[in-house]
Structures are given as structure tokens and as C-alpha cells.
Amino acid sequence: MSNGGYQDVVAKLETLKSQFVARVIAELDLNIGRLRTAGPDEPGLAIVRDGHDWLHRLAGSAGTFGFTAFGETARALELCLQPVVDSERADQQAMLAQVLDVNFFTRLDSLKSLLAADAGDSAIPVLQNSVTATVPEALLRVDLLEPDPALSRELADSLSRYGYEVVAFDSVPAFLASNPSGGITTIIANIELQDELQPVFDHQRQLHRELVIYLSRDDSFDVRYCAAVTGAGGFFPLPVDVPALADRIEQLSQEWEESAGGRVMVVEDDEELAEHYRLVLDQGGLSVSTITRPAEVMTQLAEFRPDILLMDINMAPYSGVSLARMVRFQPEWLGLPIVYLSSEQNRDTQISAVAQGGDDFIEKPISDERLVSVVKARCVRARQLAKLASRDSLTGLMKHSLIKQELAKEYSRCQRYSQVAAVAMLDLDHFKSVNDTYGHATGDTVIRSLANLLRHRLRKSDIIGRYGGEEFVVILPDCDEVQAERILQDVCDQFSGLVFSSQNTEFEVTLSAGIAILGEFGSAEAALNAADEAMYHRKNHGRNGVTLYSSMRQTGAGEGVASG
Numbered sequence: 001m002s003n004g005g006y007q008d009v010v011a012k013l014e015t016l017k018s019q020f021v022a023r024v025i026a027e028l029d030l031n032i033g034r035l036r037t038a039g040p041d042e043p044g045l046a047i048v049r050d051g052h053d054w055l056h057r058l059a060g061s062a063g064t065f066g067f068t069a070f071g072e073t074a075r076a077l078e079l080c081l082q083p084v085v086d087s088e089r090a091d092q093q094a095m096l097a098q099v100l101d102v103n104f105f106t107r108l109d110s111l112k113s114l115l116a117a118d119a120g121d122s123a124i125p126v127l128q129n130s131v132t133a134t135v136p137e138a139l140l141r142v143d144l145l146e147p148d149p150a151l152s153r154e155l156a157d158s159l160s161r162y163g164y165e166v167v168a169f170d171s172v173p174a175f176l177a178s179n180p181s182g183g184i185t186t187i188i189a190n191i192e193l194q195d196e197l198q199p200v201f202d203h204q205r206q207l208h209r210e211l212v213i214y215l216s217r218d219d220s221f222d223v224r225y226c227a228a229v230t231g232a233g234g235f236f237p238l239p240v241d242v243p244a245l246a247d248r249i250e251q252l253s254q255e256w257e258e259s260a261g262g263r264v265m266v267v268e269d270d271e272e273l274a275e276h277y278r279l280v281l282d283q284g285g286l287s288v289s290t291i292t293r294p295a296e297v298m299t300q301l302a303e304f305r306p307d308i309l310l311m312d313i314n315m316a317p318y319s320g321v322s323l324a325r326m327v328r329f330q331p332e333w334l335g336l337p338i339v340y341l342s343s344e345q346n347r348d349t350q351i352s353a354v355a356q357g358g359d360d361f362i363e364k365p366i367s368d369e370r371l372v373s374v375v376k377a378r379c380v381r382a383r384q385l386a387k388l389a390s391r392d393s394l395t396g397l398m399k400h401s402l403i404k405q406e407l408a409k410e411y412s413r414c415q416r417y418s419q420v421a422a423v424a425m426l427d428l429d430h431f432k433s434v435n436d437t438y439g440h441a442t443g444d445t446v447i448r449s450l451a452n453l454l455r456h457r458l459r460k461s462d463i464i465g466r467y468g469g470e471e472f473v474v475i476l477p478d479c480d481e482v483q484a485e486r487i488l489q490d491v492c493d494q495f496s497g498l499v500f501s502s503q504n505t506e507f508e509v510t511l512s513a514g515i516a517i518l519g520e521f522g523s524a525e526a527a528l529n530a531a532d533e534a535m536y537h538r539k540n541h542g543r544n545g546v547t548l549y550s551s552m553r554q555t556g557a558g559e560g561v562a563s564g
């Protein structure tokens with residue numbers, strides 16, 4: 001975020017703080033006046049219950065706006081009223097006189113002066129060092145810092161086959177001169193340049209140590225350890241195992257993507273507090289949606305689709321705990337992490353809230369820095385878990401069941417809007433012999449390499465899944481036969497150009513693909529079967545290439561495919 005943007009956030013937070021003060025001053029006069037009139041009767045009890053709720057809200061929100069002493073006193077006063085609220089009806093009236101004594105009102109009156117004192121000397125507890133981190137596309141770029149021109153050329157050439165845009169530099173100053181905007185990239189650097197790079201990291205916020213991979217001629221423990229000490233994300237001895245290096249770049253960029261951003265929905269009925277959280281979390285690089293009316297929770301969930309839901313507990317007349325239960329009525333939200341953000345301090349109540357449909361509890365008030373770091377960590381975890389459930393562990397691509405769901409969705413979309421989309425089935429050629437000759441681990445590297453290539457070569461809107469062992473499905477929305485054939489032929493060519501090595505032997509692998517156009521079939525399943533049949537046709541006609549189902553039909557093959 002630019003400095004201007006940061007100043008803007010600070011100004012908005014200051015405005016919220018002023019609004020909070022103005023509201024609280026009005027509430028103080030009103031509530032103190034009412035509590036003074038509370039007699040030992042039913043109307044008096046109602047006033048005390050309202051007063052308790054009001055103090056509870058103040059205790060939770062004041063600290064967030066920087067009114068620490070004020071918030072602590074409000075909390076102490078809330079606890080004074082707690083026994084009345086908690087006790088049996090018969091005892092309540094008798095307790096009133098004891099609780100509402102001179103001491104209670106002296107402390108209640110002190111709230112006004114505490115508010116004024118805190119307002120004078122407390123700074124807005126805003127994040128000082130925010131990061132906006134939503135730049136995964138930039139990670140396709142790899143900056144290569146290698147003084148040896150021959151090695152640099154060879155590596156740049158090999159990595160570009162995996163779909164990376166490689167920019168080579170022979171020195172750190174040359175790299176810095178070319179990247180003045182400091183876009184986030186993966187950096188592959190010869191470890192000899194390590195001492196020059198360290199000061200650069202200290203001064204450039206966009207360069208991240210964890211996105212650096214060192215190359216080294218010396219593969220000793222000491223050198224590897226030194227690289228780890230710098231916080232580097234990878235280490236490769238020379239000569240480089242290129243597929244493994246490409247794989248590491250991919251892993252780093254995926255880890256980065258997971259840790260960047262995150263979607264959080266906040267349900268908080270206090271409007272100033274909700275806006276404060278929104279500004280602070282947004283400043284911390286998260287996408288935020290806030291709702292102050294709990295009745296909107298279901299609609300907003302469906303629209304915003306958050307990674308986590310942050311929910312206040314006391315939102316009279318609603319309870320966050322019951323809302324969490326209600327959210328869980330819908331199977332789709334069973335796995336959504338719900339974190340209570342509440343000023344509730346009673347441990348038993350906290351545990352009971354978590355037991356009834358929530359996942360965790362954050363106590364209010366919480367500092368801005370801590371809120372951002374806790375929420376970010378929860379988002380990363382939520383994304384990792386969601387990914388584990390739906391993504392193939394070897395490649396990170398969609399699993400069989402998910403890709404079939406996506407295909408069904410795309411099929412309906414094409415039907416509804418009369419759009420064109422293609423589905424392709426891809427299968428590695430003679431893959432059994434790769435495993436048999438070089439071992440299963442090398443076979444895994446080949447599978448991952450194809451997955452990475454597909455991720456890079458295809459558009460963001462294309463959908464890729466691992467359908468089976470060495471079989472992949474690709475869905476290409478808004479893509480006709482001619483375009484799909486061109487794209488997949490390009491993938492085939494790129495893939496067959498990758499050089500793998502194992503046991504000092506270099507080898508290449510090819511793939512066969514079949515393509516079908518969704519709209520030409522009566523169901524998504526039938527289109528997939530057709531793509532599969534076209535792929536087998538390619539296997540029987542020389543492999544290493546693409547077959548269109550429609551051309552295969554024209555030449556008389558594939559009569560058996562169901563078209564409905």
C-alpha cells in the first residue's frame with residue numbers, strides 16, 4: 001500500500017475514534033442517569049441488565065480504539081453487575097442495593113474523565129508495517145542472478161520451457177537497476193552473491209528471503225546450513241536438476257499464494273468497531289466483508305465465500321453462538337472455520353461457545369497487529385485444509401471428483417448462455433516404462449512437471465484436474481475446437497521438450513490428448529467420454545499429439561461414443 005493509502009487509513013481510523021467518543025459521551029450520560037434511578041424492583045432490574053450489556057460492549061470495543069484504562073474500568077463495572085444478572089430471580093432485587101453502592105457510582109462517573117484522559121494521549125493502534133500481498137501472477141517471473149554466462153543461458157532456456165519468464169542478470173547491481181519497482185518475483189541466485197543480496201532484502205520490502213533459491217558448486221553441510229540461516233526457500237547444487245528446481249519454484253509460489261491475502265467475513269453489530277476491523281484487516285492485505293446486521297449472514301456468506309468467519313457473540317437480540325449453529329445447518333458451511341471475536345471473558349462460556357459450532361475464540365480487545373496476524377494465520381490454515389480436501393497431494397490440482405463437478409458446472413453454463421467450451425483428456429505416453437526404468441520417485445517428478453506446465457501455459461480461467469494416475473482433465477471455457485487444438489498441441493510440444501534426468505541418464509516424455517466440445521454432447525459425462533476416446537485414438541495413432549473427437553468421427557473412428 002502506498003504511503004498515501006496508509007495515511008488515508010490512519011485518517012479514517014481517527015474519524016472512527018472520534019465517532020466512538022461522541023457516541024460514548026452521549027451513552028454515558030444516559031446510562032449513568034438511568035442506573036441512578038434503578039430501584040429494587042422489576043423495572044430497576046431491567047435497567048441493570050441493560051447497563052450490564054452496555055458496559056460489556058464498552059469493555060470490548062474501547063481498547064480497540066486506544067481507550068485502555070477506560071475499557072478496563074468498564075470491564076470491572078460489568079463484573080460488579082454480573083452477580084445480579086446471573087442470580088436467581090428471587091435474589092436479584094435484594095442484591096441490587098448492595099451492588100449499586102457509592103463506590104460503584106464513583107467508578108461509573110470516573111469513566112468520563114478516563115475517556116478524556118485516554119483520548120488525549122493514546123495513539124490510534126494502527127498497523128505500522130502493512131503488506132499488501134496479492135501478487136501471485138508476478139511469481140511466474142523468475143530473476144536469475146548468475147555470473148557465469150553459459151550456465152545462466154542454459155538455465156534460463158530450460159526454465160522457460162516450464163512456462164516461467166526468466167530474466168537473467170550477471171550481478172546484484174544489474175538486477176536492482178532493472179527492477180526499480182521491486183515487483184515480487186522468485187529469485188534464483190548463485191550463493192556467491194549471498195553477501196551482496198542480504199542488504200538488498202533489508203531495504204526492499206518486495207523482495208522476500210523465502211522466495212530465494214540458491215545455487216551452489218559447494219554442496220557441503222556448512223554451505224547448505226548458511227543458506228538456511230538466510231531464510232532462503234531452496235538450495236540446489238550445480239549441475240542443477242532442472243525439473244526439481246522448476247518444481248521447487250512452483251511450490252514456493254503456491255505457498256506464497258496461500259499466505260497472501262485471505263478472505264475474512266466479520267459479523268459485528270457495533271458499526272464503528274466493524275469498520276475499524278475492516279480497515280485494519282484490509283490494510284493487512286486481507287479481503288474483508290463486514291456485516292452489522294446478523295440477519296444478513298447467510299446471504300453474505302453465499303456471496304462473499306470467506307475463508308473464515310469472525311463473529312461477535314453478544315449482538316442483542318442475536319447470539320453469535322446460535323448464528324454459528326444456524327450457519328452449520330447448511331452442509332456447504334460445515335467446514336467453514338468460525339472464530340468468535342468477543343469480549344466474553346468467562347472461560348466456561350468461551351468453551352461452551354466453541355463447543356456449539358465455533359472453532360476458536362479471540363478475546364476483545366485485541367491489538368491491530370495481533371488481529372491481523374491471528375486472522376492471517378487462520379486463513380492460511382483454512383485454505384490449506386480446504387486444499388487438502390479437494391486437491392491432489394502430488395500435483396496440487398483438483399481431484400477426480402472436483403474436476404467432474406467443475407465439468408458439470410461448465411456444461412450447464414454453456415447450455416444456459418449458449419457458449420462454447422472444450423474438455424480435454426491428457427495421458428502420459430509409456431509412463432509405465434518411465435516408472436520401471438527410473439523409479440517411482442522420478443515418475444512423480446514427471447507427473448508434477450506436467451501439472452506445473454499446465455498451470456503456467458493455460459489461462460487463469462481454465463480448470464485443470466488430475467483425473468487418475470497419469471491422466472489429466474482440462475476444461476477450457478470460451479474456447480472452440482481450433483483454439484483448443486492449438487493450445488493443447490502447444491502443451492504437447494512444450495512437454496516433449498522437457499529434459500528429465502535420473503541415474504545420469506537424460507530422457508524425455510510425451511503425452512497424448514483428446515478434445516471434445518461440450519455443447520456437442522447430451523451431458524458433461526458424454527463429452528468427457530468422447531475426449532477420452534479421442535485420446536485413445538491418438539494413443540493408437542502415434543501418440544505425442546492431439547486428436548479432436550470431431551475429426552476422429554469424420555474419419556470414421558469412434559462410432560461407439562455415446563452422444564447423449
Ligand SMILES: Nc1nc2c(ncn2[C@@H]2O[C@H](COP(=O)(O)OP(=O)(O)OP(=O)(O)O)[C@@H](O)[C@H]2O)c(=O)[nH]1
Binds near residue numbers: 430433435440
Ligand atoms: N510415479 C507414479 N506413477 C504412477 C502414478 N499413478 C499411476 N502411475 C503409473 O502410471 C503407469 C500407467 O501405465 P499404463 O496405464 O500401462 O500406461 P502407459 O505405460 O503410460 O502406456 P500408454 O498410456 O499406452 O502410453 C503405471 O505404471 C502406474 O503405476 C503416480 O502417482 N506416480
